[in-house]
Amino acid sequence: MSRGSLAKWSVKPYLYILPMVVIFGVFSVYPMLRTVFLSFMETNAIATQMQFVGLGNYSDMTSDRHFWRVVGNTAIYGFSQVILTLGLGLLFAAVANSNMVKFRTLFRLSAFYPYVLPIAVAAMVWIYLYNPSRGAINLLLDHRIQWLNSYEYALIALIIVSVWKSLGFSFLLILAGMQNISKEYYEAAALETNNHVKRYFMLTLPMLMPTLFVVCLLCVTSSFQSMDLVAIMTQGGPGHSSNVLMYYIYQEGIINRRLGYGSAMSTIFLLVLVAFTIVYLKFGERRVEYER
Amino acid sequence: MSAKATNVDWDKSGAAAKRKKIAATVIVNAIILVVSLLFLLPLVWIIITSMKDQMDVLKQPLAIIPSEFMFVENMKEVLRRAPWGVFYKNTIIVAVGVLVAQLCISIPAAYAFASFKFKFMSFFYLFVLARLLVSPESLLLPNYLTINGLNLYNTLLGIALPSIASAIAIIIFRGAFLEIPAALKDSARIDGCGDFRYMLVIGIPTIKSRIIAFSITSLVYQWDNYFWPMVITESVQKRTLAVGMAYFGIQAESASEWGLTMAAAILVVLPLLVAFVFFQRQLVDSFVTSGIK
Amino acid sequence: MKKSSLEKNRRFSLLSTLLSLTLVFLAGCGDGNSVDSSTKSPSDGKAVELVYYFPTQTSGPLAVAMEEIVKEFNAANTGVRVTATFTGNYDETMQKTLTAISGGNAPNVVLSGYSLSNLLSIDALVDLNTLIAKEPKDFLDDYIPGFFTLFEYPGDLLYGMPFQHSGTIMYYNKDIFKAAGLDPENPPASWSELKAATEVIKAHDASLIPFEFMGDNWMTEALALSNGGGVHQDMDTMSLDNPELIETVSFFKGLMDSGLAEDNTSYGGAAENFLAETTAIMTNSSGSLGNVSKTATFDWGIAKLPAGDGKDPVALLGGGGFIIIGEHPQEKIDASWEFVKYMTSPEVSAKWMLASGYFGPRQSAYELPEMKAMYEEKPQFATTLELLPILRSPFMVTSHFAEVSNTFKLALDESYLNNADITATLQKAQKEAQAFLDK
Known part of the structure; x- marks a missing residue:
């Protein structure tokens, strides 16, 4: 690692980071502070008048059964997405990397293209595919499931679309990680065992840890914050059964104009994310540090 | 490769094992094929439906061959109903503009974090991590008020501004800069190369593949981004593709005009798919050589 | 070998990219219906600029029709220039309006639904009675009085001008009726008749959905009213647990459980099922008439909603009208009023009625030759006139309308879609809703 040897104090590094600091400050840090500030207020519909209510919004939150429902949904949504994306990503990458498979390019294309589709297009297509009477899904399954209009299936329907859409990107990252594993390791492993599967678990998986680590983090943070699908496909319905925290905040904060309440939920959400990331990074640093 | 050679060496019972291997290959390939087709289903459905007339969509949803080939009529109607050329122009301007700004801002910042030691460095790096955790969507209302306060409501600049600092870019590029061997840097300094020049002439080309990988993700994101542009723009002249598509879909869907909606979808997505x-090949290669860690 | 396929790849992708770009430029060169480009009018700089937000709620390509109407206004009124912006559905339009107001970018005129409590809480609306007062004495004579109830508030305040209105009705597929042995000219008028008809249809073809309804606030209130009940007592008191309402929800849930009915939360979705002939009877808004009549390939009719046995049917009023945002100089408010008067004139009203199937606010519009011709050509539209006498206003409360509505909607979702105990759920909802009102 090379560090420049500079005079004791110099303006130079600050110049390099100045634009970044300004933009981040204005569009990330300041809004976050403002959100925290608003969380202690109750406002009128357009935030021109506000009144200090201390922890009032936070106590409302704890007694709001919809909030807890939504938190549960978000956890389910986030974790299923991460597990499925990672699991399937690993599987797909292994397949795409193996010599046995003939349709490699087709496979890569079909797994990755959903990532490129605009979310509005993806949502609309799936809305139709999920149509109980005429959608391809029910017709293929030969069973009439009320996908987007039932308490049982709405969240699952969203998870399916979300995984379909984001799988390609993780899959690509993992594949890249795999192809980065030096051939020598493979040759050494080949001397130990003939079994592809065994080799995978002994060699590939452990060496992918750093990549997986990053992919997992990106996956978790982005899935917990995603709400486009909910907004377009179900609006959280029926009855909050497919609602996630981010969209609930949007509903309460912007649609119902309870800006203080929405800010309180955002603040809690932010704290949880920060805590999670810190723990994750600390934990990961210890476990993954073997390459360097 | 060498693995294959080892296989044959270990092969004790010749023909039987070979047959097993062929069977395994066939099965695996069949599964792969099915999975690929399943994943492609939505795309296939988009294409087929865009060629169908409305009644066709309603009455024969699974039909692969449309009863009447309506693609051209559908497309004509789609083009008639909204100024897609304007949407394209706006989207391209925003996507490219954001990318250029992102690179101009994050590369120097990443270089600074990698190469200098300065007071409050960790503090500022915290800014970056904070940004990673909180997407612009989560900060919708405060950012709206800020952009509006700058008088940028309903402008392309207003759409672009919050996105031009990318935390991911800084993290990735910093990692890349850190990997450049110290020897290279030292020899450049001996040759009298200053930091800035070093960054431009040596640093950037060295991490080129990571820049490309990032650029692709950034462009795709801006092309497809819906929520923020929807909130911050109002007039048709400032609309982007994603928002135009969504609005078109809302209107067409309520009248069940799926053929039109899917034709519009193709219009919006075609350049991306073609580029993809x-x-x-280059995409995968750039990810591979970047060795994202 | 790899190289040449790569070459082919490149050529092909280049061609397709060129093709798509060409398509795009053709589109860009074409007018593409941008209202902004419509004004090569003498810009003496004096033209008052107005911003007008509009949604489309039930039927599809009305946005195009709306933009054309606005274009004509601009052409005929060189002193005023209106920019029309499509803003989603009623809810999204409200969102955009509030956000714009909070940012200082308030629009001038908005075509809005009747849920105005958010805007009223920030005193954003102009009381239209003050503008009407400046008009000649007989100004309101030609307007149908019933529609104003959606926008009237205590203290002789009027916040919206009626424009597009709908009533709850029932659509039915005459062809399926005939095939199943039911009389196509005699649709079910009572709940028992409805139940009987759905059973016949189910027996005739098990793959059909005999009856599709919406389990949302509006339609449920309509069905409850048609059962002699309702959802509220007065503007300060809800009554979500009254026996007639419970009876209504239970009855239709019962139909669902017997496989004779389905709850569809989307009006457009149900219309689509109806048009695809997978649903035989549906409740819906008269605003879907335009869409259905344009697309249906079969014989169909409309009728009043079925009433509880021995009760009288009611059609619940819905729709939207024009509101004027007050935070503007008087000159703009006056110009907005000119625009609103134009939009609610008999000619424009008739044009919109023809395009959409909504009710317009002007009585004389119904007498215009083009309307009479349409009634001849499309008898179903003529049937809607029978609704006018039985139209009732949906419930309105003095405060917390959104919270009360949400509570009601959740209770309905739980009842219809989550097998909750209907009586208990509605009683709980009543307590919660009333708590909001008693604050």
Whole structure:
């Protein structure tokens, strides 16, 4: 690692980071502070008048059964997405990397293209595919499931679309990680065992840890914050059964104009994310540090 | 490769094992094929439906061959109903503009974090991590008020501004800069190369593949981004593709005009798909050589 | 070998990219219906600029029709220039309006639904009675009085001008009726008749959905009213647990459980099922008439909603009208009023009625030759006139309308879609809703 040897104090590094600091400050840090500030207020519909209510919004939150429902949904949504994306990503990458498979390019294309589709297009297509009477899904399954209009299936329907859409990107990252594993390791492993599967678990998986680590983090943070699908496909319905925290905040904060309440939920959400990331990074640093 | 050679060496019972291997290959390939087709289902459905007339969609949803080939009529109607050329122009301006700004801002910042030691460095790096955790969507209302306060409501600049600092870019590029061997840097300094020049002439080309990988993700994100542009723009002249598509879909869907909606979808997505098919080798390569860690 | 396929790849992708770009430029060169480009009018700089937000709620390509109407206004009124912006559905339009107001970018005129409590809480609306007062004495004579109830508030305040209105009705597929042995000219008028008809249809073809309804606030209130009940007592008191309402929800849930009915939360979705002939009877808004009549390939009719046995049917009023945002100089408010008067004139009203199937606010519009011709050509539209006498206003409360509505909607979702105990759920909802009102 090379560090420049500079005079004791110099303006130079600050110049390099100045634009970044300004933009981040204005569009990330300041809004976050403002959100925290608003969380202690109750406002009128357009935030021109506000009144200090201390922890009032936070106590409302704890007694709001919809909030807890939504938190549960978000956890389910986030974790299923991460597990499925990672699991399937690993599987797909292994397949795409193996010599046995003939349709490699087709496979890569079909797994990755959903990532490129605009979310509005993806949502609309799936809305139709999920149509109980005429959608391809029910017709293929030969069973009439009320996908987007039932308490049982709405969240699952969203998870399916979300995984379909984001799988390609993780899959690509993992594949890249795999192809980065030096051939020598493979040759050494080949001397130990003939079994592809065994080799995978002994060699590939452990060496992918750093990549997986990053992919997992990106996956978790982005899935917990995603709400486009909910907004377009179900609006959280029926009855909050497919609602996630981010969209609930949007509903309460912007649609119902309870800006203080929405800010309180955002603040809690932010704290949880920060805590999670810190723990994750600390934990990961210890476990993954073997390459360097 | 060498693995194959080892296989044959270990092969004790010749023909039987070979047959097993062929069977395994066939099965695996069949599964792969099925999975690929399942994943492609939505895309296939988009294409087929865009060629169908409305009644066709309603009455024969699974039909692969449309009873009447309506693609051209559908497309004509789609083009008639909204100024897609304007949407394209706006989207391209925003996507490219954001990318250029992102690179101009994050590369120097990443270089600074990698190469200098300065007071409050960790503090500022915290800014970056904070940004990673909180997407612009989560900060919708405060950012709206800020952009509006700058008088940028309903402008392309207003759409672009919050996105031009990218935390991911800084993290990735910093990692890349850190990997450049110290020897290279030292020898450049001996030759009298200053920091800035070093960054431009040596640093950037060295991390080129990571820049490309990032650029692709950034462009795709801006092309497809819906929520923020929807909130911050109002007039048709400032609309982007994603928002135009969504609005078009809302209107068409309520009248069940799926053929039109899917034709519009193709209009919006075609350049991306084409670019993807064309560049997919380079895409994978850039991710591979970047060795994202 | 690899190289040449790469070459082919490149050529193909280049061609397709060129093709798509060409398409795009053709589109860009074409007018593409941008209202902004419509004004090569003498810009003496004096033209008052107005911003007008509009949604489309039930039927599809009305946005195009709306933009054309606005274009004509601009052409005929060189002193005023209106920019029309499509803003989603009623809810999204309200969102955009509030956000714009909070940012200082308030629009001038908005075509809005009747849920105005958010805007009223920030005193954003102009009381239209003050503008009407400046008009000649007989100004309101030609307007149908019933529609104003959606926008009237205590203290002789009027916040919206009626424009597009709908009533709850029932659509039915005459062809399926005939095939199943039911009389196509005699649709079910009572709940028992409805139940009987759905059973016949189910027996005739098990793959059909005999009856599709919406389990949302509006339609449920309509069905409850048609059962002699309702959802509220007065503007300060809800009554979500009254026996007639419970009876209504239970009855239709019962139909669902017997496989004779389905709850569809989307009006457009149900219309689509109806048009695809997978649903035989549906409740819906008369605003879907335009869409259905344009697309249906079969014989169909409309009728009043079925009433509880021995009760009288009611059609619940819905729709939207024009509101004027007050935070503007008087000159703009006056110009906005000119625009609103134009939009609610008999000619424009008739044009919109023809395009959409909504009710317009002007009585004389119904007498215009083009309307009479349409009634001849499309008898179903003529049937809607029978609704006018039985139209009732949906419930309105003095405060917390959104919270009360949400509570009601959740209770309905739980009842219809989550097998909750209907009586208990509605009683709980009543307590919660009333708590909001008693604050």
